[in-house]
Amino acid sequence: MPTLVLIRHGQSQWNLENRFTGWWDVNLSDKGVEEAMAAGTLMRDRGLDFDVCFTSLLTRAIKTLDLALEQMDRLWLPVHKDWHLNERHYGGLTGFNKQEMRDKVGEEQVRIWRRSFDIPPPPLDADSPYDLSGDRRYAGVTVPHSESLKDTIERVLPYWDAAIAPALRSGQRVLISAHGNSIRALVKHLSGIDDDDIVGVEIPTGQPLVYELDDALATRDSYYLSERAA
Numbered sequence: 001m002p003t004l005v006l007i008r009h010g011q012s013q014w015n016l017e018n019r020f021t022g023w024w025d026v027n028l029s030d031k032g033v034e035e036a037m038a039a040g041t042l043m044r045d046r047g048l049d050f051d052v053c054f055t056s057l058l059t060r061a062i063k064t065l066d067l068a069l070e071q072m073d074r075l076w077l078p079v080h081k082d083w084h085l086n087e088r089h090y091g092g093l094t095g096f097n098k099q100e101m102r103d104k105v106g107e108e109q110v111r112i113w114r115r116s117f118d119i120p121p122p123p124l125d126a127d128s129p130y131d132l133s134g135d136r137r138y139a140g141v142t143v144p145h146s147e148s149l150k151d152t153i154e155r156v157l158p159y160w161d162a163a164i165a166p167a168l169r170s171g172q173r174v175l176i177s178a179h180g181n182s183i184r185a186l187v188k189h190l191s192g193i194d195d196d197d198i199v200g201v202e203i204p205t206g207q208p209l210v211y212e213l214d215d216a217l218a219t220r221d222s223y224y225l226s227e228r229a230a
């Protein structure tokens with residue numbers, strides 16, 4: 001039976017500071033480091049093991065994966081890092097404090113930007129300090145100016161089909177360390193959640209989410225590991 005575990009990175013410095021983050025590359029907070037290590041310990045203690053890992057090009061997800069793998073004595077596992085698993089791009093909101101933005105434009109507008117399905121945030125200005133189009137890690141990639149959840153799904157799922165699903169079909173056990181919205185994209189697909197409902201699904205930081213799949217990669221069961229009795 002194919003084994004898949006999804007984990008959202010541990011708390012980041014900008015999660016802690018309540019800032020819109022997206023593709024901006026912030027590190028884990030001290031609490032995030034602890035969450036990542038605890039996730040690895042939990043997976044080890046429950047006897048989970050993996051053959052291949054996937055993560056984004058962002059430090060908070062890569063480090064979460066490494067810290068968890070270290071607890072499992074599995075730092076040697078192959079890891080594929082790919083921008084398709086990045087957080088959704090927060091456009092012109094990147095760097096702003098979420099509460100200050102609510103105070104400025106109102107609760108409802110911020111809710112729409114954060115949790116509507118297909119309305120992207122305003123685009124990033126070309127001269128923004130958060131422009132990543134010249135970042136070497138994105139050579140050959142058209143860095144988006146902003147992404148809705150729908151846009152994020154439209155780049156996560158082709159990567160699932162091309163890289164992750166084939167690994168599962170070949171019998172490999174897969175661990176994915178990613179982000180709130182790239183994981184929403186995967187959860188929507190795997191759990192068959194519709195467009196209106198996926199926006200209400202919150203993914204906690206540092207909690208391994210187990211998917212038990214059948215050979216056709218349909219979901220038989222899914223659960224947070226910490227919520228299942230050992």
Ligand SMILES: O=C(O)[C@@H](CO)OP(=O)(O)O
Binds near residue numbers: 021088181
């Ligand atoms: O800032 C972000 O990039 C994301 C995840 O932390 O925030 P939100 O909860 O608004 O999707």
